[in-house]
Every structure is written in structure tokens, then in C-alpha cells.
Amino acid sequence: MTYEAHRPKTGRAAGPGPRPLWRQRDFGVFWAAQTLSVLGDSFALIALPLLVLEATGSIARMGLLTAVGGAASVLAAVFAGAVVDRVDRRRLLIGCDLVRMLLYGLIPAVWLFGPQLWLLYAVLPLCEAVGMFFAVGYVTVVRGLVGTDRLTEANGRLNATAAAAGVLGPLCAGLVAAWSGPAAAIGVDAGSFGVSAGCLLLVRFTARAADDAPRKRPGLWGDLRTGVGFLYRQPVLRALTALLFGFSFLTLGLNDxxxxxxxxxxxxxxHTVGVVMAAGALGTITGALLVARVRRRLGFGRTWTGAVAVCGLAFAGLGLVREASAVALLSAAFLACVGMAGTCSMSLRQEVTPEHLLGRVTAAFWTLHYAAAPLGAAVLTWAAQRRGTAPVALVAGACCVLIALAGLFTPIRRFGRPAPRRRTRW
Incomplete structure (x- = not known):
């Protein structure tokens, strides 16, 4: 069966003269729910490391928490695709939000009786695992909401408003942490997941076609092999997976x-940490809003490799600058390009993957390219504790630039080149 047979036949955005995305009710509510979910994540992004730093003063302990959470996310990704392709995706997304609301809500409740670091090492891995199921499910439902032709636009919009939440989240988290402590910021995080679950209750997702579900399902490991096999047969996805393996290893610990x-x-x-992180997140908004236009103009390959190269240059300079404003500027450049590269990568997977494989392919992609990231976060922060942030950031940034250069020798370079402009004859 060809890919065209798997394209949504009744997508509301696929017909002639589609309505603007912001006027499509179901996508709009889903858009709001995803933004709220990211708002909660951005609170945790600041509050959890601050809790560890406040209690221990150690960047290595911060990195260890990031590594433990990342390892749980990788393990969950092994099974997430198979689960997402088997269950009702709407119920899955709502359940993931509710579970995270309860788990994150435990932290401020327990912290009232004094710091308990063990709780962070228990709660964060569970929340990261649940978050991986949510992330895979989120990717699989977008095409049914907007249609194939508008995926890059929809992903750009989702990422832009999520980035706006990423600006507001760190800023508010920094203020709340400065006034009431990081534990209170995590309480706000828990509440945002509850509101997101309420929004998802109102969304009507497009039902999957009956012939999209195979009659005989393989086991979970068989599902993972199916996703890996599809990635291997697609030259561009194969190259992206390999290069992102190294990129994720180098960059997961950047926030710490x-x-x-x-x-x-x-x-x-x-408070300054929150302001700087919020200012840096403005870059994500810029990248998300520009990615569709840049990809149309430059093509997939140039957009992706150029974005990764700029990420490396920004990363290399982060440890060298001594002003908070310069840190914010470089963070903004890094996050803008991460957003552009990530949106291109996500849209490509959604475009070329049949509907019934989308969950398994997404999970396999994230499992493979994210597998070494937890170890990378631990190594990066351990090295920064021993050698300082400047040399570690310089080496990691230089390696990211090398990854972009390596992409020029893969099928990524030639994929999705813009069509040549036709000359008008008079």
C-alpha cells in the first residue's frame, strides 16, 4: 500500500481553501492544552535544578537528576510507540497529564516538612516516563487534526506558543522560587497539568481508519523493531537518527x-536565572515562527544543518561570557536553532510515515537518538564541576558544529532542496 493510501481523507485542513489554523476549534483547544503542558514543564525545568542546587550546591548532583530522568524517558520510549498505536490516544494524553499533576503535587506537599532529595529522584523519572508517552501521543494526533499539507505550519505554531509558555514559565518560576522557594514553583507546575487535561477533554480527535490497525499485533519488542526497520530503510531518517544521537549526548545537560x-x-x-532562561526561550518562539518559511526557501537539508551549526557556536560561547545578558542572547540563539531543527525533523517523520506506524516510528526515533543523552548529561556536569563551565561548553559546542558538518556528507544535504525559480518569458 502506498503512502498516499494512508493520508487523512477527511482532514478538515486538507481540502481547498482551508480555514486558518486558529479558527479550527479542535486544533485550537489542543493547541491551548499543549501550551499549558509546556508551561508546567518550564516551571519544573527551573525549579527542580534549583531545589537540588539549594540543598547540595553541586552541579554534578543536578546532572545526576537530569540523567536519571533522561534514562527513564529513554526506557519509556522503547514501549511508548507500541502503546500509543494500540490505545485510545485521547485518553492516553489526558491520563498522562493527570498522573503528572499528582506526582509533581507530591513535591511541595512533602517539602513542607523539610527537603527530601530522594523524592526528586523518585518523582522525576516517573514524570519523565509519563511525559514520553504524552510526547509520542502528541506527535501522532497532529496530522489527524490539520491534515498532511499543513504539518510544518501546525508544528511551527504549536512550538511557537509552547515557546511563549517557555518564556513565561521560567520568568514566573524564578519569581515564585525567589519569593516562596522552588518547591512552590513545582506546585504551580502540577496545577498546569490539571488544566491541560481539562482542555483535552474538549478535543474531538480524528478516528483512525479501521484498516490502519494490523489484524495480528507483534509483541512490544517486535513493534520497536518495526519502527527501527522503517527508520533504517529511510536514508534521511537514518542519518538524522545517527547524528542526533551525538547531538543529544552533548546537549541534554545544557540547562544545568x-x-x-x-x-x-x-x-x-x-530571579535572574528565571529572567535569563525566559529571555533565552524567546529564541524558540522566533525559530518556531520562521521555520516553515526558512524550510520553503532553503530546503530541509540546509535548514537542518545550518541550525545545528549555529547551536554549536552558541553553546561554545555560553561558558565564556560573563554578563547575564550575553548568556540570555546565546541561549536564545541556541534554542531558536534547536526549535528549527526539531520542527523540521518532526514534520519530516509525520510526512513520510504511514499513520499506523507513526507512534512506533516516533518512539524508535527518540529511543535511538536519545539513548546516550542521560550519560552525556552526567558527563557534562561532572566535567563542569571538575574543569569549569567554559572549557566544557567550548568542547561540546565544537563537537556540535562537527555534527552539522558531518550532515553535509549524508543524504540530509540533498533532501528537500527548494524548487528552482522559473524565469518568466516576456
């Missing part, structure tokens, strides 16, 4: 590195 640099090296408070 920035927070430590601001508080330990530069001596700033929690």
Missing part, C-alpha cells in the same frame, strides 16, 4: 550548565 554558570560563576539569584 547555564543555571550553574549564572548562580555559581556569576553570582546571580534565582
Amino acid at each position: 550548565l547555564v543555571i550553574y554558570h549564572l548562580k555559581h560563576d556569576l553570582g546571580h539569584d534565582d
Whole structure:
């Protein structure tokens, strides 16, 4: 069966003269739910490392928490695709939000009786695992809401407003942490997941076609092999998976590195950390809004490799600058390009993957390219504790640039080139 047979036949955005995305009710409500979910994540992104740093003063302990959470996410990704392709995706997304609301809500409740670091190492892996199921499910439902032809636009919009929440989240988290402590910020995080679940209750997702579900299902490991096999047969996805394996190893610990640099090296408070992280997140908005236009103009290959190269240059400079404003500027450049590269990658998978395989292919992609990231976060933060942030950031950034250069020698370079402009004859 050809890919065309798997394209949504009744998608509301697929016909002639589609309505603007913001006027499509179901996509709009889903858009709001995803934004709220990211708002909660952005609170945790600041509050959890601050809790560890407040209690221990160690960037290595921060990195260990990031590594434990990342390892749980990788393990969940092994099974997430098979589960997403088997169950009702709407119920799955709602359930994931409710579970995270309850788990994150435990932290401020327990913290009232004093710091309990063990709780963070128990709660974060569970939340990261549940978050992986949510992320895979989220990717699989977008095409049914907007149609294939508008995937890049829809993903760009989702990422842009999620980035706006990423700006507001760190800013508010920094303020709440400065006034009431990081544990209170995690309480706000828990509440945002509850509101997101309420929004998802109102969304009507497009039902999957009956022939999209195979009559005989393989086991979970068989499902993972199915996803890996599809990635291997697609030259561009195969190259992306390999290159992102190295990129994720180098960059998962970046957030811990920035927070430590601001508080330990530069001596700033929690409020400044929140402001800098929020300002940096503005870059994600810029990248998400520009990615569709840039990809149309430059093509997939140039957009992706160029974005990764700029990520590396920005990363290399983060440990060298001594002003908080410069840290914010470089963070914005890094996040803008991560957003552009990530949106291109996600849209490509959604475009070329048949509907009944989308969950398994997404899970396999994330499992493979994210597998070494937890170890990378631990190594990066351990090295920063021993050698300082400047040399570690410089080496990691240079390696990211090398990854972009390596992409020029793969099918990524030639894929999705813009069509040549036709000359008008007079």
C-alpha cells in the first residue's frame, strides 16, 4: 500500500481553501492544552535544578537528576510507540497529564516538612516516563487534526506558543522560587497539568481508519523493531537518527550548565536565572515562527544543518561570557536553532510515515537518538564541576558544529532542496 493510501481523507485542513489554523476549534483547544503542558514543564525545568542546587550546591548532583530522568524517558520510549498505536490516544494524553499533576503535587506537599532529595529522584523519572508517552501521543494526533499539507505550519505554531509558555514559565518560576522557594514553583507546575487535561477533554480527535490497525499485533519488542526497520530503510531518517544521537549526548545537560554558570560563576539569584532562561526561550518562539518559511526557501537539508551549526557556536560561547545578558542572547540563539531543527525533523517523520506506524516510528526515533543523552548529561556536569563551565561548553559546542558538518556528507544535504525559480518569458 502506498503512502498516499494512508493520508487523512477527511482532514478538515486538507481540502481547498482551508480555514486558518486558529479558527479550527479542535486544533485550537489542543493547541491551548499543549501550551499549558509546556508551561508546567518550564516551571519544573527551573525549579527542580534549583531545589537540588539549594540543598547540595553541586552541579554534578543536578546532572545526576537530569540523567536519571533522561534514562527513564529513554526506557519509556522503547514501549511508548507500541502503546500509543494500540490505545485510545485521547485518553492516553489526558491520563498522562493527570498522573503528572499528582506526582509533581507530591513535591511541595512533602517539602513542607523539610527537603527530601530522594523524592526528586523518585518523582522525576516517573514524570519523565509519563511525559514520553504524552510526547509520542502528541506527535501522532497532529496530522489527524490539520491534515498532511499543513504539518510544518501546525508544528511551527504549536512550538511557537509552547515557546511563549517557555518564556513565561521560567520568568514566573524564578519569581515564585525567589519569593516562596522552588518547591512552590513545582506546585504551580502540577496545577498546569490539571488544566491541560481539562482542555483535552474538549478535543474531538480524528478516528483512525479501521484498516490502519494490523489484524495480528507483534509483541512490544517486535513493534520497536518495526519502527527501527522503517527508520533504517529511510536514508534521511537514518542519518538524522545517527547524528542526533551525538547531538543529544552533548546537549541534554545544557540547562544545568547555564543555571550553574549564572548562580555559581556569576553570582546571580534565582530571579535572574528565571529572567535569563525566559529571555533565552524567546529564541524558540522566533525559530518556531520562521521555520516553515526558512524550510520553503532553503530546503530541509540546509535548514537542518545550518541550525545545528549555529547551536554549536552558541553553546561554545555560553561558558565564556560573563554578563547575564550575553548568556540570555546565546541561549536564545541556541534554542531558536534547536526549535528549527526539531520542527523540521518532526514534520519530516509525520510526512513520510504511514499513520499506523507513526507512534512506533516516533518512539524508535527518540529511543535511538536519545539513548546516550542521560550519560552525556552526567558527563557534562561532572566535567563542569571538575574543569569549569567554559572549557566544557567550548568542547561540546565544537563537537556540535562537527555534527552539522558531518550532515553535509549524508543524504540530509540533498533532501528537500527548494524548487528552482522559473524565469518568466516576456
